[in-house]
Amino acid sequence: MRPFLALVARDLRLAARIGGSGVLGLVFFLMIVTLVPFALGPDLNLLARIGPAILWLAAVLSTLIGLDRLFQGDEEDGSLDLLRAAPAPLEVIVLAKVVAHWITTGLPLALAAPLFGLLVALTPQAMGAMVATLIVGTPALTFIGAIGAALTAALRRGGLILAILVLPLMIPTLIFGVSAANAAMGGTVPFATPFLILAAISLMTAVVGTVASAAALRWSE
């Protein structure tokens, strides 16, 4: 437990000192949401109907932005070797880093969603649903992204390759996230169905992502 907490604390402290990931992710989120009405035109009815989809897409893309730094910093300065020497399995190390990363990127996104929901004219129920689906769904995005980050940790320009690797894997999360948010706005599908599936996806990716990322780091040489 000690190494896990020590690592989470270190990563949170680094995020607070260096800044970057969390706030930049939010600003990027805001920019994508801003871009869509430029492309589609300012029709508020249309925007309200596709609002959840826009916000989820923006969440996926902002998550990608911060992901390549998940393991790269530690790989570059040799900290990864130090982490391997900890009396904890590599999976626990990976879990600690992903948790810290989600707290600084995914969680702020989910909490900021209502504000950005204003820009796409979401109803209050839809905003509440967005927050819920994002809180439950962004962990899945981070865990899946961690696999790509671990695979590309040693690459110079890993960012683009990482995106190509993980985007297909993120599609189910995206589908059920949007589906749940839309269900909250009305329609035939009850909110619980896609929402619970989304939760299940997050739990599964937590396991698969941790194990796969640890394997990728272990066999990166």
Next chain:
Amino acid sequence: MWQLANPTRFMGYTGRLLPWLVGAATVTVAIGLYKAWFVAPADYQQGETVRIMFLHVPAAWLALFFYSAMAASAIGSLVWRHPLADVSQKAAAPIGAAFALICLVTGSLWGKPMWGAYWVWDARLTSMLILFLLYCGIMALWRTIEEPARAARAVSILTLVGAINVPIVKFSVDWWNTLHQPASVFRFDGPTIHPSILYPLLVMALGVTLVGVALHIAGMRTEILRRRVRTLTILEAERLDPQAA
């Protein structure tokens, strides 16, 4: 201007000036708020909500003003290399961003009773949102580059490129068909607002401007101190090994 170029002298002058400035700002804002609440008449259509304007409009003016100040400092930085120009830019960014945010938020709160929506994608609102995003980008770039002189050059270029947005914000209500009301104060033909609203507005604007300038000067002083701490830390680290490492 060049007399103030020496940071130490700048700290000296502003140290004496700042308390007076803060005092003047407080008094002016107090007078402005009083006039805004009790003297200015309520709008016959909108009722009391129109009073948001007394904060919203000055905030908008200051968001534009600070960006222009940053752009001017950027030129001073790149062309004349005035030593305090970098410091001025860096201190101005968060203040201008804050005013832009206040403008957006107060406008949004005003828009709900007036237009029925918290946000519409019309030219004036959108260009102000873009101004806010430009501020965010500038603040992000400041944080990313560690070395102050290099950061200042990069940010100056970015600021000047983005300066095109300032006239767009100003004239957006004239150039496009927008929901937002057209310019009523800064027009070639003179203001179209009734004096009973105009004067409180101008007083508030003056007061908020003094607040902004006071914050800016305080921000510059803090930045100068921050750079001194950085230099001292570097020297401290070097001091440790007299036989060199």
Next chain:
Amino acid sequence: MGVRLEVKDLACRRSGRLIFSGLSFALTQGEALVVTGRNGAGKSTLLALLAGRLQPETGTVRAEGIGEATLAERLHWVGHRDALKSALTAEENLAFAQHLLGEPALGPRDALEAVGLAHAAPLPVAYLSAGQRRRVALARLLVARRPLWLLDEPTSALDKASQATLLRLMNEHLAGGGLLIAATHQALGIDGAREVRIERTPSPRERGEGWGEGEPQDGARSESPPHPVAPDGALDLSPRAGRGDGRA
């Protein structure tokens, strides 16, 4: 601590190239091993292999007396890179290492004092020079108690005074029953240290024969053995006092 490290017939391949083969040695409490060889010979590779970072091609690495833990969890590895976070202070870096690795020994401030950097404790590592960073990385050896130390070119970027400090720390570690393996170019001055020398195996292309890297043709030509091998295959390591010099 009763720790004993035994390496038998170890070979390592990287990017298709056989770095070394037939390496065997045993190390027990209080003993030091110095690994020498030219640049690129494979000294760092050996350390990385022992640290668990790489997998051996053939051969075994066995450690006794470390209980349930893996070897990687019972060693300190100070490599070329410092594993220090620039944004954190020297003290914070060491405190983190202590919490991470467990078995706390010296406190971060005391460890920094031992390497002569007590004043650097509150400074962000970004402000320190390369030599100072190296010393902070070495201070990490002192904050967590581990029996085996793997040091890769520990004297690089260190001035004479710091090298003397390092020697003292290494001797204290050995006196306390620790094991030490150091890859180095220059003499470290450890009494009683044994030496293993890795010669880089020239590839067929470098020998001017064959079509390039890869397995020898027809099994007729074999790579020349990296170092003298006794008839029964065991490596002849006679203790040579303080002979850590990297002479060819």
